[in-house]
Amino acid sequence: MTTSPQGHPQRWLILGVICLAQLTVLLDNTVLNVAIPSLTRELDARTSDIQWMINAYSLVQSGLLLTAGSAADRYGRKKMLLAGLVLFGVGSLVAGLADSTGQLIAARAGMGVGGALLATTTLAVVVQIFDETERVKAIGLWATVNSLGFAAGPLIGGVMLDHFWWGAIFLINIPVAVIGLIAVVALVPESRNPQGDRPDLLGALLSTIGMTGIVYAIISGPDEGWTSGPTLVSAAIGVVVMAVFVTWELRIPHPMLDMHFFRNRRFTGAVAGAILVAFGMAGSLFLLTQHLQFVLGYGPLEAGLRTAPFALTIVALNLTGTGARLLPRLGTPLTIASGMTCLAAGLAAVAVSGGDGYGGMLAGLIIMGVGVAFAMPAMANAVMSAIPPEKAGVGAGVNGTLNEFGLGLGVAVLGAVLNSRFAALVAVAAGSLPEALAVAGSARERARITDAFASGLETSQLVGALAVLLGGLVAAALLRRAERAESEVAVA
Numbered sequence: 001m002t003t004s005p006q007g008h009p010q011r012w013l014i015l016g017v018i019c020l021a022q023l024t025v026l027l028d029n030t031v032l033n034v035a036i037p038s039l040t041r042e043l044d045a046r047t048s049d050i051q052w053m054i055n056a057y058s059l060v061q062s063g064l065l066l067t068a069g070s071a072a073d074r075y076g077r078k079k080m081l082l083a084g085l086v087l088f089g090v091g092s093l094v095a096g097l098a099d100s101t102g103q104l105i106a107a108r109a110g111m112g113v114g115g116a117l118l119a120t121t122t123l124a125v126v127v128q129i130f131d132e133t134e135r136v137k138a139i140g141l142w143a144t145v146n147s148l149g150f151a152a153g154p155l156i157g158g159v160m161l162d163h164f165w166w167g168a169i170f171l172i173n174i175p176v177a178v179i180g181l182i183a184v185v186a187l188v189p190e191s192r193n194p195q196g197d198r199p200d201l202l203g204a205l206l207s208t209i210g211m212t213g214i215v216y217a218i219i220s221g222p223d224e225g226w227t228s229g230p231t232l233v234s235a236a237i238g239v240v241v242m243a244v245f246v247t248w249e250l251r252i253p254h255p256m257l258d259m260h261f262f263r264n265r266r267f268t269g270a271v272a273g274a275i276l277v278a279f280g281m282a283g284s285l286f287l288l289t290q291h292l293q294f295v296l297g298y299g300p301l302e303a304g305l306r307t308a309p310f311a312l313t314i315v316a317l318n319l320t321g322t323g324a325r326l327l328p329r330l331g332t333p334l335t336i337a338s339g340m341t342c343l344a345a346g347l348a349a350v351a352v353s354g355g356d357g358y359g360g361m362l363a364g365l366i367i368m369g370v371g372v373a374f375a376m377p378a379m380a381n382a383v384m385s386a387i388p389p390e391k392a393g394v395g396a397g398v399n400g401t402l403n404e405f406g407l408g409l410g411v412a413v414l415g416a417v418l419n420s421r422f423a424a425l426v427a428v429a430a431g432s433l434p435e436a437l438a439v440a441g442s443a444r445e446r447a448r449i450t451d452a453f454a455s456g457l458e459t460s461q462l463v464g465a466l467a468v469l470l471g472g473l474v475a476a477a478l479l480r481r482a483e484r485a486e487s488e489v490a491v492a
Contacts, residue, residue, distance in 0.1 A: 340472025
């Protein structure tokens with residue numbers, strides 16, 4: 001293929017194509033939530049069925065990220081991108097036409113396989129077609145699509161359900177997949193690992209089982225209880241199998257994931273930061289939606305619209321290239337530290353002023369958006385830069401896995417802080433605010449319970465802010481030490 005000194009001559013058009021594919025994958029992480037009443041009514045779905053419809057997609061996708069990235073490196077990123085689009089499109093067709101809960105759960109699992117291939121190959125292709133001078137801006141735009149998909153899923157799902165039946169939220173993926181297939185065939189160059197390492201089949205199996213076990217424990221913990229049998233067994237299996245995976249990868253000559261990457265301080269610092277940015281994003285939005293509905297009294301759609309400034313701020317800053325221009329001036333450590341400090345400050349602002357109304361919360365959401373817009377692209381670039389280009393697929397798998405882990409950890413940890421604080425302040429035995437209000441005997445008692453819940457929200461948000469701030473400082477320090485070590489080696 002013919003390329004310019006700056007990268008592939010059609011790199012920006014290719015970026016648009018893969019971002020469209022990435023957006024579709026991300027929307028399906030959240031779009032199903034708004035269809036729960038329709039599914040319950042039309043498919044006679046039970047609560048456990050609904051949970052599996054939602055979780056089958058994220059569970060399969062998360063468990064296969066490392067394996068999908070390794071397959072893309074070995075067999076070709078373009079091939080895996082095409083395979084991901086086909087699987088995602090077929091799964092969407094089956095899901096849209098499903099007439100039973102079992103069919104829909106199976107279709108969602110198939111979509112998860114396609115989603116894992118798309119999530120890893122899109123970022124790997126970005127690394128391949130852009131040089132270092134433009135890569136940060138390109139990753140910033142790619143990260144913008146992540147934030148947009150995370151926030152827009154419920155809104156798009158609500159609009160579709162107002163005009164069509166529930167299956168339309170899946171069938172809308174099919175024309176996007178077809179357009180993506182045509183564009184990928186015509187535009188995207190093929191790339192693979194030129195060394196042609198032998199496939200690490202046992203490593204792929206171990207990583208899939210281990211990650212699936214850990215992710216399942218994170219997903220099921222809030223509903224089934226963190227000390228319940230299924231949660232503990234799943235977590236134990238995941239941790240043990242991942243330990244075996246690490247041992248195996250250290251011993252074989254051609255590992256799927258080279259564990260020596262973790263000796264690289266640049267990689268380790270970016271890993272720590274990536275987990276905590278996802279932790280802060282997911283945990284804060286999990287708490288904010290409850291704050292807006294239970295404390296401030298907004299409906300679901302109103303609450304969703306009032307969280308939109310967070311995503312819109314990220315989109316605006318990354319589309320204008322603000323973060324990409326800031327990175328060369330400040331350097332990676334300071335950019336990440338500044339971004340995570342803003343994210344922590346926004347979380348603290350929401351915690352302190354959110355109880356007074358939406359005005360203080362709005363300011364906090366915008367500050368949080370500024371922080372994510374600065375920190376997320378810089379960390380994704382740091383992760384990918386620390387991994388050899390021929391391992392770009394594995395690098396994208398690591399980045400996606402960290403994001404999923406951070407998202408689940410944020411909801412789990414901050415949710416646990418909220419529950420423990422709420423339980424300590426309220427004598428009523430109840431698992432949620434609505435349950436506590438239902439058994440309250442008077443208006444004064446209900447007001448006291450609501451105040452206790454608001455206090456629990458404030459405490460958990462402040463804990464999240466502190467964790468993000470400390471994580472940002474640690475990540476920046478590790479990255480700074482890595483840069484000093486590299487400069488000393490270069491001088492020597």
